[in-house]
Every structure is written in structure tokens, then in C-alpha cells.
Amino acid sequence: MITTLPQPTKRKPDTAIYERLESAVRSYARSMPRQFARAEGVWMHDNQGGRYLDFLSGCSTLNYGHNHPVLKSALMDYIAGNGITHGLDLHTDAKADFLAALEQVILKPRGLDYRAMFTGPTGTNAVEAAIKLARKVTGRELVIAFTNGFHGMTLGALACTGNAAKRSGAGIPLSHVAHEPFEGYHGPQIDTAELLERRLADPSSGLDAPAAILVETVQGEGGLNAASPEWLREIAAIAKRHGALMIVDDIQAGCGRAGSFFSFEGMGFTPDIVTMAKSLSGMGLPFALALFRPELDQWSPGEHNGTFRGNNHAFVTAAAALRHFWSDGQFQQDIARRSRMLERRLDAMASEHGLSTRGRGMIRGIDIGSGKIAQAVTAACFAQGLIIETSGAHDEIVKVLAPLVIDDAVLSAGLDILEESIRAALPLAYGVAAE
Numbered sequence: 001m002i003t004t005l006p007q008p009t010k011r012k013p014d015t016a017i018y019e020r021l022e023s024a025v026r027s028y029a030r031s032m033p034r035q036f037a038r039a040e041g042v043w044m045h046d047n048q049g050g051r052y053l054d055f056l057s058g059c060s061t062l063n064y065g066h067n068h069p070v071l072k073s074a075l076m077d078y079i080a081g082n083g084i085t086h087g088l089d090l091h092t093d094a095k096a097d098f099l100a101a102l103e104q105v106i107l108k109p110r111g112l113d114y115r116a117m118f119t120g121p122t123g124t125n126a127v128e129a130a131i132k133l134a135r136k137v138t139g140r141e142l143v144i145a146f147t148n149g150f151h152g153m154t155l156g157a158l159a160c161t162g163n164a165a166k167r168s169g170a171g172i173p174l175s176h177v178a179h180e181p182f183e184g185y186h187g188p189q190i191d192t193a194e195l196l197e198r199r200l201a202d203p204s205s206g207l208d209a210p211a212a213i214l215v216e217t218v219q220g221e222g223g224l225n226a227a228s229p230e231w232l233r234e235i236a237a238i239a240k241r242h243g244a245l246m247i248v249d250d251i252q253a254g255c256g257r258a259g260s261f262f263s264f265e266g267m268g269f270t271p272d273i274v275t276m277a278k279s280l281s282g283m284g285l286p287f288a289l290a291l292f293r294p295e296l297d298q299w300s301p302g303e304h305n306g307t308f309r310g311n312n313h314a315f316v317t318a319a320a321a322l323r324h325f326w327s328d329g330q331f332q333q334d335i336a337r338r339s340r341m342l343e344r345r346l347d348a349m350a351s352e353h354g355l356s357t358r359g360r361g362m363i364r365g366i367d368i369g370s371g372k373i374a375q376a377v378t379a380a381c382f383a384q385g386l387i388i389e390t391s392g393a394h395d396e397i398v399k400v401l402a403p404l405v406i407d408d409a410v411l412s413a414g415l416d417i418l419e420e421s422i423r424a425a426l427p428l429a430y431g432v433a434a435e
């Protein structure tokens with residue numbers, strides 16, 4: 001039983017070096033003031049012997065847990081054999097092997113005909129490449145993004161991001177993007193896809209013909225709003241009708257997080273472009289991709305590039321992850337079982353306190369109603385050794401991003417800590433005005 005429980009350190013370590021040298025821009029380190037030394041599976045260990053259960057998973061970058069033995073040994077063998085580390089965009093054994101795995105394990109079985117573009121290794125770079133390509137192919141400027149969407153921090157992707165605090169960092173106007181209401185934004189009665197269609201069909205609405213419609217199927221940072229298959233199918237149809245490309249940003253919801261490898265599988269539409277990053281390498285190595293229909297591949301050589309498009313270590317671990325987890329249906333069944341447990345437990349917590357839940361698959365959370373109280377909940381969790389964060393416009397959603405490989409018993413033990421922390425934080429919060 002003891003093996004399912006975290007053992008946090010009570011004492012804060014010395015943080016003087018960070019305060020002296022590291023930029024004030026650091027954020028997660030502030031709410032989790034420990035110094036982490038190593039990690040395996042779902043556990044992170046600090047340098048004082050404390051052990052923490054990771055329900056953040058690098059914001060869904062560690063879907064297969066920390067240092068998965070299969071991925072780690074593939075990488076160690078590769079390094080031991082003096083495999084290429086950095087290769088610009090040169091052909092390498094590691095790249096060929098990754099592309100073969102992508103084709104055989106992911107694309108072919110799903111009937112997807114996509115070209116793979118190796119962008120710079122961050123998610124935001126895949127988004128930049130996607131919207132650049134959409135603008136180039138359509139000859140149009142406007143991108144339609146959605147309220148509460150998050151797409152990254154570089155200027156093009158940031159313009160597509162909704163959050164005002166993030167946008168204000170740009171220091172210049174963020175333009176050529178219209179933020180239309182996501183599903184449910186105006187309440188359950190109003191079909192926001194129909195609103196978008198009406199505006200695009202109306203030559204006097206003031207909305208320009210878009211190059212692309214950029215959407216997350218589950219809004220990872222913006223509050224875990226999960227779009228319905230019906231709404232997404234309608235958005236895909238609208239894009240097609242109006243000559244725009246549909247881009248699904250699957251950087252957080254993809255790689256199994258929402259239940260299947262791509263978050264849109266089985267929904268009856270195929271995006272024109274898909275962006276992937278975060279858990280793509282499987283081991284937390286930087287690696288991003290834009291996937292698109294072959295007809296859209298109108299780049300000239302080097303038109304979008306980046307020094308680190310050839311992160312061969314990431315190719316090795318990504319290929320190993322695709323083969324190990326996605327060659328048969330077992331992993332997806334495990335995710336489905338854990339998702340049901342997560343759903344059941346979060347629903348029970350919500351109904352106990354008159355709250356509501358968000359999300360689907362293993363990207364779910366509970367709406368605490370106030371950022372301050374949600375922060376009290378995550379702080380109470382951390383004090384008991386559970387690493388967990390918030391999401392949403394006011395950081396009011398406590399978000400569970402447990403590694404997808406988590407043992408059912410450990411998942412349950414982590415959710416016990418969340419349940420107790422909500423029970424402890426909510427009464428204390430009575431009398432605290434909700435922001």
C-alpha cells in the first residue's frame with residue numbers, strides 16, 4: 001500500500017541561486033519550491049529524499065511517464081553506438097526509422113495520408129509553420145482561432161492565443177487573427193459553429209475570408225473545454241465550404257491524452273493540418289511536427305527551417321514510443337479504463353461540492369469556480385506530495401494530467417489526495433470572494 005503514496009519533503013531547499021540568477025519569468029518553480037533530482041514512471045524525487053506523484057506530466061509531455069525503460073534503453077543504445085545527435089535536416093537512420101514508425105504504426109492504420117514536416121522542436125514552432133503554410137497556400141491573411149485557445153508564445157501563435165496576460169507580453173499589436181466563440185461559449189443553447197457560418201456567409205459581416213481555422217479539440221490551457229464531435233465536424237465543413245484549411249492543434253490533447261493517438265479520431269472529419277509536440281518524443285525531448293495533406297506541401301526548400309529540426313535523440317525515443325505503445329489496441333484500452341475511473345472520481349468530487357467537471361479522456365479537471373481557491377487546492381495537494389496544476393481563464397480549473405501509464409491503484413491514491421485537498425480548501429474559502 002505504501003508504494004502508492006507520495007512522501008513529500010516538508011522543508012524548502014535553498015533557492016538563493018535561482019533568486020540571484022534566474023529570470024523572474026519562471027513560474028511552476030514558484031508553486032513547487034523543491035529541487036528535483038531524478039524521476040521514474042509517475043514519481044519525481046527531490047534532492048532531500050522526498051517523493052512526489054506527478055499529475056502534471058510536463059503539461060502532457062510525459063504521457064508515458066518519466067524515463068520509460070523501453071525508450072531510455074533505445075536512447076542509451078543509440079548514444080553508445082555514436083548515433084547522430086544533431087543532423088539539421090539531413091537524412092539519418094534515426095529519422096528514417098521514425099518516419100517508418102509514423103507511417104506503419106500511426107498513419108496507415110488510420111487511413112491518413114499526411115506529409116510530415118519537421119519544424120523547430122517546440123509546439124509553438126509547429127503552429128507557426130502550420131499558419132504560415134495555410135496563409136501561403138490560400139493567399140489569405142486571416143486565421144480564425146477560438147476563445148480560450150492556447151497555441152504558443154511566439155508572435156504568430158501568440159496572436160492565435162486568447163489569454164490576455166500571455167498576449168500582453170508581445171509588446172506589439174497581435175493581428176490577422178479573429179477569435180470566434182468556442183463551443184458552449186454563449187451557453188448550451190447557442191451553436192457557435194452556426195454563428196461562424198453565418199458570419200462567413202454574410203458578405204457584410206466584416207469577417208474576411210480566412211486562410212485557416214485553428215482549433216484544439218480539448219482546450220488544454222484554456223479550461224479543458226472539450227468540443228463535441230458534432231461541433232468539430234461542423235467546423236471542418238465550414239472550413240471546407242469557405243476555402244480555409246482546418247488546423248487541429250493536437251500538441252496537448254494528442255499522443256493518447258484525449259483517449260486515442262490523435263484527439264479527433266473517429267469523429268468523422270480529417271484535419272488539413274495537424275500540429276504535434278509535447279509527448280511526441282515520448283521522453284520529454286523537444287520534438288514537434290506539422291502533418292498535412294500532400295497537396296498542401298507547397299514549401300520551397302528551406303522556406304521554413306530551424307537548426308534543431310534534426311533532434312535525432314527525439315526521433316529514436318519517438319519511434320520507440322510509437323512502436324511500444326501504439327502497435328496494438330492494448331494501450332488505448334488501458335487509457336479508456338483509467339479515463340472512466342478519473343471521470344467517475346471527479347464527478348463524485350464535483351457533486352459533493354456542487355461543482356462541475358471538464359474535459360475528456362485523461363485530460364480532465366474540476367471547476368473550482370475561483371482561481372484563488374483552485375490554487376489553495378493545488379497547494380494542499382503539493383503539501384501531500386501531489387504535483388498538480390490549474391487551467392482556465394482565471395486558473396479556476398484544477399487539471400489532472402496523470403501519466404497515461406499510471407497504475408490504477410496509484411491513480412486512485414492520487415485522486416484521494418485531490419479529494420481531501422478540495423474538502424480542506426473549500427470550507428476555508430467560504431467568505432473569500434470569488435474573482
Ligand SMILES: *Cc1c(COP(=O)(O)O)cnc(C)c1O
Pocket residue numbers: 059121122123124125127150151152153216220221249250251252253277278
Ligand atoms: C503547449 C502548447 C503549445 C505550445 O507548445 P510549446 O512547446 O510550449 O511551444 C501549443 N498548443 C497547445 C495546444 C499547447 O498545449
